[in-house]
Amino acid sequence: MTRAVVLGAGMVGSTIAADLAAEPGWQVTVADARGAALARLSGVQTVRADLGDADRVRALAGEFDIALGALPSRLGLQTLGAVIDAGTSYVDISFMNDDPLPLSARAAARGVTAVVDCGVAPGLSNMLCGQAVTRLRPCTRLDIYVGGLPKQRAWPFEYKAGFAPWDVIEEYVRPARYVVGGKLVVREALSEPELIELPRAGTVEAFNTDGLRSLIHTLSVPDMREKTLRYPGHIELMRVFRETGLFSLEPIRVGDQTVRPRDVTAALLFPKWTYADGEADLTVMRVEARGALAGAPTLLRWDLYDEYDPASNARSMSRTTAFPATAVARMIARGEFPLAPGVYAPETPAQSPGFVERVLADLAARGVHVTAASEAA
Amino acid sequence: MTRAVVLGAGMVGSTIAADLAAEPGWQVTVADARGAALARLSGVQTVRADLGDADRVRALAGEFDIALGALPSRLGLQTLGAVIDAGTSYVDISFMNDDPLPLSARAAARGVTAVVDCGVAPGLSNMLCGQAVTRLRPCTRLDIYVGGLPKQRAWPFEYKAGFAPWDVIEEYVRPARYVVGGKLVVREALSEPELIELPRAGTVEAFNTDGLRSLIHTLSVPDMREKTLRYPGHIELMRVFRETGLFSLEPIRVGDQTVRPRDVTAALLFPKWTYADGEADLTVMRVEARGALAGAPTLLRWDLYDEYDPASNARSMSRTTAFPATAVARMIARGEFPLAPGVYAPETPAQSPGFVERVLADLAARGVHVTAASEAA
Numbered sequence: 048m049t050r051a052v053v054l055g056a057g058m059v060g061s062t063i064a065a066d067l068a069a070e071p072g073w074q075v076t077v078a079d080a081r082g083a084a085l086a087r088l089s090g091v092q093t094v095r096a097d098l099g100d101a102d103r104v105r106a107l108a109g110e111f112d113i114a115l116g117a118l119p120s121r122l123g124l125q126t127l128g129a130v131i132d133a134g135t136s137y138v139d140i141s142f143m144n145d146d147p148l149p150l151s152a153r154a155a156a157r158g159v160t161a162v163v164d165c166g167v168a169p170g171l172s173n174m175l176c177g178q179a180v181t182r183l184r185p186c187t188r189l190d191i192y193v194g195g196l197p198k199q200r201a202w203p204f205e206y207k208a209g210f211a212p213w214d215v216i217e218e219y220v221r222p223a224r225y226v227v228g229g230k231l232v233v234r235e236a237l238s239e240p241e242l243i244e245l246p247r248a249g250t251v252e253a254f255n256t257d258g259l260r261s262l263i264h265t266l267s268v269p270d271m272r273e274k275t276l277r278y279p280g281h282i283e284l285m286r287v288f289r290e291t292g293l294f295s296l297e298p299i300r301v302g303d304q305t306v307r308p309r310d311v312t313a314a315l316l317f318p319k320w321t322y323a324d325g326e327a328d329l330t331v332m333r334v335e336a337r338g339a340l341a342g343a344p345t346l347l348r349w350d351l352y353d354e355y356d357p358a359s360n361a362r363s364m365s366r367t368t369a370f371p372a373t374a375v376a377r378m379i380a381r382g383e384f385p386l387a388p389g390v391y392a393p394e395t396p397a398q399s400p401g402f403v404e405r406v407l408a409d410l411a412a413r414g415v416h417v418t419a420a421s422e423a424a
Numbered sequence: 425m426t427r428a429v430v431l432g433a434g435m436v437g438s439t440i441a442a443d444l445a446a447e448p449g450w451q452v453t454v455a456d457a458r459g460a461a462l463a464r465l466s467g468v469q470t471v472r473a474d475l476g477d478a479d480r481v482r483a484l485a486g487e488f489d490i491a492l493g494a495l496p497s498r499l500g501l502q503t504l505g506a507v508i509d510a511g512t513s514y515v516d517i518s519f520m521n522d523d524p525l526p527l528s529a530r531a532a533a534r535g536v537t538a539v540v541d542c543g544v545a546p547g548l549s550n551m552l553c554g555q556a557v558t559r560l561r562p563c564t565r566l567d568i569y570v571g572g573l574p575k576q577r578a579w580p581f582e583y584k585a586g587f588a589p590w591d592v593i594e595e596y597v598r599p600a601r602y603v604v605g606g607k608l609v610v611r612e613a614l615s616e617p618e619l620i621e622l623p624r625a626g627t628v629e630a631f632n633t634d635g636l637r638s639l640i641h642t643l644s645v646p647d648m649r650e651k652t653l654r655y656p657g658h659i660e661l662m663r664v665f666r667e668t669g670l671f672s673l674e675p676i677r678v679g680d681q682t683v684r685p686r687d688v689t690a691a692l693l694f695p696k697w698t699y700a701d702g703e704a705d706l707t708v709m710r711v712e713a714r715g716a717l718a719g720a721p722t723l724l725r726w727d728l729y730d731e732y733d734p735a736s737n738a739r740s741m742s743r744t745t746a747f748p749a750t751a752v753a754r755m756i757a758r759g760e761f762p763l764a765p766g767v768y769a770p771e772t773p774a775q776s777p778g779f780v781e782r783v784l785a786d787l788a789a790r791g792v793h794v795t796a797a798s799e800a801a
Binding site for chain 1: 661664667
């Protein structure tokens with residue numbers, strides 16, 4: 048019997064819980080402060096707990112064999128520390144802003160295996176990059192394109208937010224860090240838009256965002272970029288909003304008050320960017336790796352296209368984020384994780400033989416299909 | 425000696441004052457509450473006065489032969505009433521929201537001639553429409569296209585406001601009233617965008633705004649429309665801003681405060697929409713009249729293109745607004761105004777022989793040229 052606790056009963060947390068609860072031999076508990084979110088769950092046990100309290104998280108995690116984190120990013124680092132201190136293995140999709148890898152020694156000392164950034168991108172994208180560097184000798188370039196989109200496009204934004212809309216705006220203003228010619232370079236967010244054609248999704252627009260995260264430090268590939276995907280035109284509007292100052296956090300005077308423009312923009316935009324219940328989304332991701340395969344210049348390409356699942360009422364963004372995490376959690380629980388205890392970004396275990404294949408098989412079993420291609424480049 | 429007072433020392437008021445002061449036999453006084461605005465003037469007398477005080481306006485206007493109004497639109501109606509009560513003739517470009525024509529009997533009783541809406545559009549546009557209905561029998565359709573634009577286009581708005589920016593936003597939200605098939609119809613502002621080619625200005629985009637004003641009531645032409653002109657793309661951005669709620673006057677909660685989104689948008693946009701000192705603007709206007717000329721289907725077309733004048737440092741919007749007003753003021757002062765005392769919109773005296781020709785000659789003498797064309801339709 049594997050006893051798992053899922054921290055957070057949001058969209059991804061509940062999809063993680065449902066997936067693990069369907070696994071023979073697993074007993075799943077979901078913890079959240081929000082009773083209403085817990086009440087919507089079935090087939091799992093629930094615990095009402097303030098997960099912003101690290102002591103509470105440590106005590107809770109200590110009762111379980113493995114924990115899965117699906118909390119807001121601002122809680123990511125403290126939760127990782129608390130779960131490590133509890134001596135419980137951990138798979139996390141909080142996408143914390145802080146660097147989690149310095150906690151690796153502490154995890155190793157406690158015999159804890161923790162994998163962070165373990166969603167779709169970051170997550171599956173990292174794993175594919177990790178595999179690429181083992182197949183291409185050398186791997187000279189990695190490109191990641193990823194986006195979550197509404198299936199039905201509606202003027203003017205043709206966009207809804209599959210995760211916290213505030214984080215979307217943050218993504219639209221934070222400078223993007225890339226590796227070009229072996230050097231770290233910084234590009235303006237939303238810059239260098241390009242139209243690309245993807246299977247089923249059609250023409251989408253890719254633009255610079257700060258998404259490489261751990262890959263910048265863990266892989267020594269001289270060229271690495273990540274771009275976010277939207278329907279064409281969205282990004283020009285976001286550039287206009289940013290230029291106008293609507294995303295600014297600098298307070299301005301309005302009459303006898305002082306307000307941050309982004310707060311006002313968020314109050315207006317977020318209701319329009321929120322998926323209706325049952326509204327279909329889709330996830331598109333392309334990872335390209337260039338380099339030499341047995342001496343021949345080669346391009347490896349992976350394409351993912353996934354849609355909302357009406358049967359489980361799970362949005363594609365929840366599915367594609369949850370299933371890489373549950374795949375890794377199953378490996379850890381079965382003692383099949385390939386590395387010694389420590390904190391890892393997904394690209395590191397993905398360099399072990401068979402790791403990516405097992406994750407992709409688990410995704411495929413859940414209807415999330417990744418096609419792979421290889422061509423002379 | 426004609427003694428004239430100009431109410432308002434803003435951009436248009438100061439251009440009106442300079443134009444009249446250059447006229448032999450005219451002595452010009454400019455009144456404004458803002459000492460700094462008055463201090464910038466030369467060749468005229470100045471009076472510091474609170475023109476929001478109708479009693480003060482009445483007393484002041486009573487000392488002059490003719491008054492010219494260049495005040496904010498909210499002061500338009502009360503100022504018209506005060507000048508009439510002073511027994512002083514009046515030409516106004518305040519573009520008041522209220523209907524001024526009910527004051528006509530009061531003006532007639534005081535022997536006062538007042539012409540309102542006497543700028544470029546409304547103003548010159550009305551005069552050309554007035555002339556069209558005397559030339560075409562019948563005149564079946566009138567179309568007015570007009571816009572003030574920066575000469576240099578800058579991403580993203582390619583626009584600066586030649587008059588109060590708040591009034592520009594009002595123009596972008598207020599439903600447009602048209603006459604179609606003899607009936608008053610209402611169209612959404614910013615709707616029905618179309619690209620049109622104009623001499624010198626190139627391709628511009630025309631869209632519905634509420635600009636017909638008095639023409640709806642004074643002319644019995646079955647089809648009348650007015651559209652505003654911007655560089656292509658601007659209006660789509662404004663539609664997005666409006667759709668997002670950024671032009672809304674409905675207060676929203678932001679944290680522990682309540683703000684009107686339009687106030688925030690205005691605070692961010694207006695600095696970007698303000699002309700720099702010496703920055704060149706341009707004015708484009710096309711008026712088209714369709715009907716029968718001696719029984720033959722005919723299209724009459726007038727085109728105006730004017731630019732910032734570096735010699736006088738007067739913006740085109742100030743020039744094209746001021747000169748129709750000064751042309752009419754000169755006619756009134758010389759006793760050459762064709763109608764009995766009363767309050768008039770410009771299309772009414774424009775139906776008298778020679779009126780439009782004299783206004784156009786005065787404009788041409790000041791470098792504002794209107795080309796006229798006639799073709800079979």
